[in-house]
Amino acid sequence: MTTTSAVSDSSNPYASLGLAVQQSSTDGSSTGLGQDAFLKLLTTQLQNQNPLNPTDNTEFIAQLAQISTVSGIESLNDSFSSLSSSLTSYQTLQAAQLVGHNVLVPSSAGYLPEGGTLDGAVAAGSSGTVQVDIVDASGQVVRTLDLGTQSAGVVNFSWDGKDAGGNTLDAGTYSLQARLIQGDTQTALTTYASSTVQSVQLASDGLTLDLQGLGAFALSDVAQIL
Template sequence: MSTIPGTSLENPWGSLGLASQAPARDTSLGQADFLRLMTEQLKNQDPLKPLQNAEFLGQLAQFSTVQGIDKMQGALSSVASVMESDQTLRAAALVGREALIETDTVELAAGAGVRGEIAATRAGTLQVEIVDASGATVRRTTVQADAAGGVAWEWDGRDDNGDPAAAGRYSIRATSGGGEDTESLAVGVAARIDSVSIEPQGLVLNLAGLGSHPLGAIRRIG
């Protein structure tokens, strides 16, 4: 009688890679298992060496600890659910408001302008340059700082010739002083909050022309 090479009659599926696998066993120890093991231990203990009170109390303490951890996990889950609901309510209240974020770039819409704040370190004249994506300066202007702190600034979206700047990404450079005493300053841009995303790390604000930023990056909401 002829045979088919590579085929075993005892295990016809082995050569096809279909050998059966034993299902995974659950090795976790639950509360019922803990109690059953403790009961069996008491029933089968050596009469000449009974379980000492301290050992018995220690095992009871372990059981109480397991129960306490389970209850604590349930309580923490409830707290997390409440916090997530609170974040949702906070997010709904922020949409449509204006946020100030520290950034030196902005996406200019056609015919729009930009405004924000410059963090002055001292009183004096502050120079502001608007630079396009190619590195060319399209607008130079100045603002006066009466003291250290936030100084409002605004760009009407026009170049030095008074013509509307093309829509696109622009950089904002602010400095004070001059020559060797020139100091770069932090710039903040104000933008409308279009929407809010609830991410695992917290609230993320989606700002018009500025993209997405975490709530912690916002300097002011007005």
């Protein structure tokens, strides 16, 4: 059990008030001067002041302002802590309503559900021809989606799960590689994938969404709720 004891010092006139210097505890921490100890120290100072040279009013008011400031900061910290807890609870409740819904997140992979489609989007910085490669787990391009000439902005796409030969492929996670073609120049584009929210988790670094086939994403990563 960790104990903290005061250092005995007969020269310390405030030792009887519990204001002696505190030894550090075994875990390296030390006990600071709290509000009660501050008031005891201030009272003792007034009782033992020199009658011929009493404490200046300005100095006395400054000392009172110090404890007032400390109390105010402690109260403010408590208020912010309570507000933070309330906001976290509200945000968690709101995020829980996303379960079962599809969201769009920045991702280099997309999920093809059984009998469904792999949906996503790309962000084009300028106009040009947009193409998206669908890549399987072995690194083979199984299908190239030619989205044609597009203006700058977000371009949506949908893959039906079939390869270039018209064969239906297995459900699962596929990599996405997108590019913008402008003449002889090709520029890689950021890809987004749509997936279903399966659960919401509250972690130490914030809320995360577990997306089907894609894993965990921060709530702040969600670009669109579908």
